[in-house]
Amino acid sequence: MIRINDQLELAEDELEWQFIRASGPGGQHVNKTSTAVQLVLDIRQSSLPDWLQQRLLHRADHRITQSGKILIKCQQSRSQEQNRELALAQLTELIAAAAVQQKKRKATKPTYGSQQRRIQQKKQRGATKSLRQNKPRPD
Template sequence: MVAPVRVRETLVIPDDELSWRFSRSSGPGGQGVNTTDSRVELSFDVTASRVLSATARARIAERLRHRLVDGVLTVVASEHRSQLRNREAAQERLAALLEDALRPPPPPRRPTKPSRAARARRVEQKRRAGETKRLRRRPDDA
């Protein structure tokens, strides 16, 4: 029933690298909440994974460092009433987190300077603002 997590076409985390925990949920479900273990915790040990390359492992460790505890990434799902739907939600959440962390960094910003016309517009706008403030003063202060 447990399926591997597909992060991308080229990266699939096998189910033997995933750890599941179930507990009572605090969400919707009425009296059923008190009897069913519908809350799901899905854990993935990033540092011990066989499917991640060294580059991918380093990128995930860097970008998700605030979410990792001893190299283990854990996601929780408890918004649905059924354990199965929460399992699916946790898998989707884990895949989205890893996909986002594995995205290559954006190209560096090329610094630019404002054009001469833009600088002139800024100075003119400042002059007008100063003039407006000057006109707001009491006549005896001018």
């Protein structure tokens, strides 16, 4: 079981691991070994609660596909095991961020002092602009 937070856990058999060759520099090592990791989690087929599944599906993240799968590719390290750990950390971070409940905003009125300061700034700005105008002077 993969622990997301105190209330959420994810079964390891729900994750699909694919090991692919990494791109970029690295010479012969890159050409011979499959150290890059691609982690796939189908959100709809997972054991996550329905409310969390909906939040993840509506989240604007490039790692979530239209078909409802989370794809995380990690090739930062030369070690496959480290890449697995990094990809798993990214997944838990993504799910934990979606699980955070946003606080409801309470509508408040501006204070009397803030209203007065705003009006004073507007008057000051208007006075500055009126001084810039080319008004004909009465001689």
